[in-house]
Amino acid sequence: MHLNLCGTTYAQTVETLMEQKRVAIIGAGVSGLAAIKACLEEGLEPTCFEQSEEIGGLWHYTDDGGQQHGASMYKSLISNVSREMSCFSDFPFNTDTPPYPPHSQFHHYLQQYCHRFDLRKFIRFKTQVVKVQQAEGFVEGEWNVHTVDTGTDGTEPCQHVFHAIMVCSGVYHRPHMSLFAGLKTFQGTVTHSRSYRTPDRFQGKTVLVIGAGNSAGDIAAEVGLTASKVYLSLRDGVWILPRLTHGARPLDLSVSRALLHAPDFVSRNYIKMLSRTHINQANYGLHRTKDPYTHGFMVNDEIHYRLASGKVVAKPDITEFTPAGARFADGSCIDADEVIFATGYDVSFPFLDSDILPSSLQDQELYKLVFPVRMKKHTLAVIGQIRNRGGASPVVELQARWAAQVFQGITQLPDQDMMLGYFRRDRQYRDARFGPNKLPVVDLRYTDDIARDIGVKPSFWRLVLWDPSLAFHTYFGPAFPVHYRLMGRHSWSGAAAYAKTALIKTYSATCTNRVQTRHNVNSLMTVLLVCLMVAVLSGIVMKS
Numbered sequence: 001m002h003l004n005l006c007g008t009t010y011a012q013t014v015e016t017l018m019e020q021k022r023v024a025i026i027g028a029g030v031s032g033l034a035a036i037k038a039c040l041e042e043g044l045e046p047t048c049f050e051q052s053e054e055i056g057g058l059w060h061y062t063d064d065g066g067q068q069h070g071a072s073m074y075k076s077l078i079s080n081v082s083r084e085m086s087c088f089s090d091f092p093f094n095t096d097t098p099p100y101p102p103h104s105q106f107h108h109y110l111q112q113y114c115h116r117f118d119l120r121k122f123i124r125f126k127t128q129v130v131k132v133q134q135a136e137g138f139v140e141g142e143w144n145v146h147t148v149d150t151g152t153d154g155t156e157p158c159q160h161v162f163h164a165i166m167v168c169s170g171v172y173h174r175p176h177m178s179l180f181a182g183l184k185t186f187q188g189t190v191t192h193s194r195s196y197r198t199p200d201r202f203q204g205k206t207v208l209v210i211g212a213g214n215s216a217g218d219i220a221a222e223v224g225l226t227a228s229k230v231y232l233s234l235r236d237g238v239w240i241l242p243r244l245t246h247g248a249r250p251l252d253l254s255v256s257r258a259l260l261h262a263p264d265f266v267s268r269n270y271i272k273m274l275s276r277t278h279i280n281q282a283n284y285g286l287h288r289t290k291d292p293y294t295h296g297f298m299v300n301d302e303i304h305y306r307l308a309s310g311k312v313v314a315k316p317d318i319t320e321f322t323p324a325g326a327r328f329a330d331g332s333c334i335d336a337d338e339v340i341f342a343t344g345y346d347v348s349f350p351f352l353d354s355d356i357l358p359s360s361l362q363d364q365e366l367y368k369l370v371f372p373v374r375m376k377k378h379t380l381a382v383i384g385q386i387r388n389r390g391g392a393s394p395v396v397e398l399q400a401r402w403a404a405q406v407f408q409g410i411t412q413l414p415d416q417d418m419m420l421g422y423f424r425r426d427r428q429y430r431d432a433r434f435g436p437n438k439l440p441v442v443d444l445r446y447t448d449d450i451a452r453d454i455g456v457k458p459s460f461w462r463l464v465l466w467d468p469s470l471a472f473h474t475y476f477g478p479a480f481p482v483h484y485r486l487m488g489r490h491s492w493s494g495a496a497a498y499a500k501t502a503l504i505k506t507y508s509a510t511c512t513n514r515v516q517t518r519h520n521v522n523s524l525m526t527v528l529l530v531c532l533m534v535a536v537l538s539g540i541v542m543k544s
């Protein structure tokens with residue numbers, strides 16, 4: 001294969017490398033944008049390669065779902081993480097954003113982020129990374145990155161040399177489809193949730209949705225509005241939680257640092273109680289054996305109505321497909337016109353050799369889910385290969401800040417033996433706690449741990465001395481992303497003020513009649529005061 005160096009000689013490229021450390025970032029989704037910003041903060045020179053023509057990754061909705069194979073969003077998708085828990089740490093959402101932004105508003109937010117920090121100029125759109133290899137000798141840990149232009153057919157690959165790599169290509173890469181017995185004999189249409197856009201074509205049909213994740217819930221609920229009937233196949237039931245708790249307060253605002261110190265059963269029972277208040281599983285065939293706290297739950301606000309109206313019917317695991325439909329573990333059979341596999345996605349890194357980063361999660365050895373442990377030089381970081389209950393942005397942003405500091409030599413990693421030891425203990429802990437999952441699950445402990453490594457974890461005792469009310473908010477209140485900008489490198493001067501008001505700001509777009517309410521209250525108070533004054537005055541007059 002002939003490789004051109006895109007107009008520069010190798011010597012020139014090496015010379016540039018010696019001047020400023022150049023970092024290749026693969027992908028311009030949430031992770032890639034956070035990575036560009038983190039590189040700029042630490043004085044690194046980022047170049048981001050994005051195979052599509054727009055930023056945002058899967059938040060960039062298109063009616064055809066884009067040309068690539070990875071996950072994509074459907075038209076009605078609304079974030080399942082509230083705005084204050086899913087923003088970057090130093091860039092809050094606009095005040096006109098509702099507590100749960102639809103995908104278009106989330107994408108707009110990412111565009112504004114790019115604009116505010118001038119990130120676009122570092123992105124090469126329509127450029128796909130096809131190969132990443134260690135440069136000869138790998139002396140300082142340099143990499144050769146091979147790219148092709150996705151806008152033109154048959155172009156020669158380009159080779160670039162970089163000091164470091166941030167892999168930000170996303171985790172929802174390939175639709176995961178299970179090979180059920182008899183599937184090939186099924187006469188109806190089989191699709192994956194990846195290609196679902198709108199419910200239009202399912203009108204009047206009988207549809208079988210497979211899966212217990214958020215895609216399965218959203219699609220079954222939406223299709224159930226107009227389909228003749230929707231069957232939802234669950235291999236081990238499901239816990240369902242609403243986005244909103246009492247007073248329509250976002251559920252994820254319950255996540256606080258104080259709760260980390262409570263025994264697990266407190267959170268577990270709280271989640272179970274909330275779920276049961278929403279829908280009693282036993283009455284709707286949803287019984288799940290696994291723990292919702294560690295093994296997850298579906299977030300959905302509508303499916304219980306569809307179940308209660310019989311438009312969606314829960315079914316157990318499928319044993320086999322028949323030409324007309326499917327047979328289930330309880331022996332029952334159904335006929336179906338359409339089957340939608342909402343069975344998730346598989347990870348893959350087609351541009352990296354498996355000895356650097358295997359696509360099989362079981363074979364990966366990543367220190368704190370970011371750095372391949374066995375590399376001679378730690379100049380490659382994986383950003384965003386996680387599964388979390390909260391927003392992705394704050395987590396990937398911290399990973400990127402950490403990676404940028406390591407590349408720049410500001411933060412050191414422990415030696416290989418220590419990292420390997422940590423990795424093994426951590427995997428054991430995760431497997432025991434969350435079960436061997438398709439993706440490693442992370443929570444507030446994980447982000448606080450990375451934040452500690454780079455000196456930005458909010459310290460309760462330091463905050464108490466500085467601003468006791470802020471300390472109280474940070475520890476007992478919702479664990480907002482902005483807390484990672486209160487102290488340490490690249491703290492944000494507006495962070496303290498924002499942290500104290502983030503809870504109220506959640507409702508900035510929906511609290512539309514606040515002025516009116518105050519006005520009404522004020523008017524009422526005025527009327528009462530006037531009445532009181534009149535009564536007092538008339539009493540005085542009567543006495544005299």
Ligand SMILES: Cc1cc2nc3c(=O)[nH]c(=O)nc-3n(C[C@H](O)[C@H](O)[C@H](O)COP(=O)(O)OP(=O)(O)OC[C@H]3O[C@@H](n4cnc5c(N)ncnc54)[C@H](O)[C@@H]3O)c2cc1C
Nearest residue numbers: 027029030031051057058079080128129169170384391392
């Ligand atoms: C249906 C769905 C709904 C979700 N809803 C939420 C939610 O409500 N809240 C939340 O926080 N998270 C949600 N997530 C999780 C989501 O993964 C993250 O929010 C976030 O989008 C991950 O960003 P990313 O940049 O890591 O990956 P992606 O968004 O997948 O972006 C990866 C980018 O890399 C590019 N790329 C890939 N390979 C190459 C290559 N070889 N060369 C060049 N470019 C490449 C892709 O084109 C893409 O732009 C949802 C996920 C799905 C699938």
Ligand SMILES: NC(=O)c1ccc[n+]([C@@H]2O[C@H](COP(=O)([O-])OP(=O)(O)OC[C@H]3O[C@@H](n4cnc5c(N)ncnc54)[C@H](OP(=O)(O)O)[C@@H]3O)[C@@H](O)[C@H]2O)c1
Nearest residue numbers: 078079080178210211212213214215216235342343344345
């Ligand atoms: N509104 C939103 O914001 C929204 C909407 C959709 C998706 N998302 C996000 O997008 C990501 C992907 O979600 P997803 O729902 O597409 O995938 P997912 O979370 O990986 O869920 C896949 C589901 O398919 C089930 N499954 C897999 N193989 C199966 C089989 N052979 N038979 C029966 N069931 C099977 C899994 O069951 P097990 O649990 O038993 O493995 C799981 O319930 C998640 O992060 C999710 O939160 C968000």
